[in-house]
Amino acid sequence: MSPPPITGHQAFKRMIWDENPVFVQILGICSALAVTNLVKNTFVMCLGLTFTTAMSCLVVSLLRKHTPRQVRMMIQVLIIASFVIVIKILLDAFLPEISSQLGPYVGLIITNCIVMGRCEAFAASNAPWLAFLDGLGAGVGYSMVLLAISLIREPLGMGTIFGFEVLSPQWTRWNMMVIAPSGFFMLAIFLWIANWYQNRGLSRAGGKA
Amino acid sequence: MTGVAEKTHIFVFTLIVTAFFGFIVSGMDFLLKERKEMNALVADQRVILQLFGLKPQNQEWTGESILGTFAQNVIVASATDPALQTVSYFRQKQGRLIVFPFSGRGFWDTIKGYIAFDAENRKIAGVDFTKHNETPGLGGRISEQSFKARFADRKISNTAKTFFNIVPEGSARPDHNEEIDGLTGATETSRAVETLINDAIRNYLPILEKEAKP
Numbered sequence: 001m002s003p004p005p006i007t008g009h010q011a012f013k014r015m016i017w018d019e020n021p022v023f024v025q026i027l028g029i030c031s032a033l034a035v036t037n038l039v040k041n042t043f044v045m046c047l048g049l050t051f052t053t054a055m056s057c058l059v060v061s062l063l064r065k066h067t068p069r070q071v072r073m074m075i076q077v078l079i080i081a082s083f084v085i086v087i088k089i090l091l092d093a094f095l096p097e098i099s100s101q102l103g104p105y106v107g108l109i110i111t112n113c114i115v116m117g118r119c120e121a122f123a124a125s126n127a128p129w130l131a132f133l134d135g136l137g138a139g140v141g142y143s144m145v146l147l148a149i150s151l152i153r154e155p156l157g158m159g160t161i162f163g164f165e166v167l168s169p170q171w172t173r174w175n176m177m178v179i180a181p182s183g184f185f186m187l188a189i190f191l192w193i194a195n196w197y198q199n200r201g202l203s204r205a206g207g208k209a
Numbered sequence: 210m211t212g213v214a215e216k217t218h219i220f221v222f223t224l225i226v227t228a229f230f231g232f233i234v235s236g237m238d239f240l241l242k243e244r245k246e247m248n249a250l251v252a253d254q255r256v257i258l259q260l261f262g263l264k265p266q267n268q269e270w271t272g273e274s275i276l277g278t279f280a281q282n283v284i285v286a287s288a289t290d291p292a293l294q295t296v297s298y299f300r301q302k303q304g305r306l307i308v309f310p311f312s313g314r315g316f317w318d319t320i321k322g323y324i325a326f327d328a329e330n331r332k333i334a335g336v337d338f339t340k341h342n343e344t345p346g347l348g349g350r351i352s353e354q355s356f357k358a359r360f361a362d363r364k365i366s367n368t369a370k371t372f373f374n375i376v377p378e379g380s381a382r383p384d385h386n387e388e389i390d391g392l393t394g395a396t397e398t399s400r401a402v403e404t405l406i407n408d409a410i411r412n413y414l415p416i417l418e419k420e421a422k423p
Contacts, residue, residue: 063226068219070211075226082230086237093241096248103349 008133011122015137022145022187023194027113032146033183034105039162041105042150044098048087048106050139053115056080057123057135064124076119077110084110114138149186153177247272253323254279256337260308260325261301288416296416306334307420311409316397318342320351324360324409328421331367336360336406348398359389365410372410375403 021027031049035041059079060067067075088106091099099106109115118138123131154160157177159167176182211219251272258264258275263282265274284300299308307328312321320341325334336357343349350356364386365372373387381388391399 066222068215068222071219071223075223078227078230082234085234089234089237089241089245092248093244096245096252100252 008130011130012133012137012140015134015141016144017141018198020141020145020194021114021117021138022142023191024198025114025117026191027117028142029187031105031108031112032142032149032187033180035102036146036150036183036186037153037157037178038101039147039150039154041098041102042146043162044091044095044102045105045109046139046143046146048084049109049112049114049142050136051087052080052083052109053118053139054132054135055083056115057118057131058128060119060123061126061128061131067124072124073116073120076116076124080115080119081110114142145187145190149183149190152186153182157182251275253339254283256323256339257283257299257308260323260335260337261299261304261306263301288419290412291415292412296413298413298416300420305329307417309409309413309416311405313401313405313408315341315343315401315405316348316395317344320401320405324406324413326413326417328417331365331417331421333360333363333365333406333410343398344395348392348395350392350395351398351402356392360406363389365414372407373403375399 015021019025022029022032028049031045035045056076056079060076063075063079084107087109088099091102091106115135118131118135122134126134151161154162154177155166156174159165159169159171159173174182255270255275258278261283263278265271265278267274282302284302285297286300287295287297290296296309298310300306305327306325308323308325310321310323312319314320318341320338320343322336322338322340324336326332327334338351338357341349341351343351363373366387369387371387373389375391376388378390378393381390391403
């Protein structure tokens with residue numbers, strides 16, 4: 001465990017790479033697999049999750065001194081659920097097509113381990129501004145991973161990025177990339193590369209590089 | 210041990226926070242309700258237009274163009290079905306297709322959609338599922354174009370009691386029009402759809418036969 005961050009900048013930055021929620025903490029995997037077959041859906045999902053995590057962490061932190069210990073997790077879920085429902089209502093009202101394409105996955109942000117994980121591990125015992133930046137960083141770290149995966153899945157699977165054709169129609173579409181199992185493979189490869197990169201100094205130096 | 214004061218604090222705090230967030234969520238829902246209903250109406254009208262094979266003039270499927278095209282080309286009619294319920298259905302101003310809404314029990318929750326008939330030739334012209342809560346990736350695949358296409362252009366038999374049988378995916382025989390491929394891994398949803406479609410046909414056949422008379 002890294003020593004508790006003292007600045008907001010540190011709280012934000014470590015979430016992007018060193019303690020990335022997806023490939024270091026291995027959280028939020030389900031959604032990483034589910035929506036990454038299209039860049040557009042991934043983008044909306046990442047915005048939704050970043051907003052939810054940052055705002056929930058902020059509110060949890062604001063209430064932390066008054067929240068009774070016995071009900072703190074229930075209150076966290078209540079706050080997270082409220083934000084996600086608000087996002088769903090806004091999507092249904094202003095972007096109905098995206099809402100129906102994302103289907104149940106927006107609602108599933110409530111169950112995403114990253115949100116609850118950051119609320120309980122950090123926001124419940126840190127200042128609001130720090131908690132907000134930590135949540136924001138977690139969302140951005142998550143978004144980086146998902147966008148990277150989707151920028152491979154969509155072109156290979158459908159020949160498009162964000163709906164715009166990037167590969168000629170003669171390119172044989174890799175149907176595998178459209179369905180769920182490719183999410184597993186892409187994520188595993190990403191994890192492999194990321195962990196190799198992070199630990200490459202270890203075996204030579206005999207300790208943390 | 211938590212004393213009375215602490216228990217009261219827990220109770221009151223939880224009550225206040227729940228009421229506050231509940232109020233915000235309900236408030237937003239209330240404020241945006243009309244907009245959401247308009248979106249649902251436009252989505253339904255779009256499905257009906259697509260079942261009729263109609264497109265907006267400028268080829269753009271926007272809210273306005275859908276509402277306009279629907280108003281110009283579709284007549285809403287009503288009739289009574291065998292169960293003495295009033296049924297609203299849709300006819301084209303120019304064209305022989307008729308679209309009925311259907312609704313029934315799915316595996317998890319109600320499945321709703323529209324079914325288009327060619328009255329003269331006694332066929333299903335097409336089907337669309339607009340609302341369902343089936344398992345994503347399994348039963349949820351009924352919304353996919355490839356599944357819906359299995360119902361297009363199917364003649365409805367004159368004699369059979371069960372009009373169509375949904376069979377395990379891949380086992381529908383080409384010379385057996387009443388056999389339709391289901392979805393692998395979605396047996397219950399496929400069964401529910403079979404019941405739904407057969408019930409809809411049985412229910413609307415009298416109205417269809419009346420419409421088919423010149």
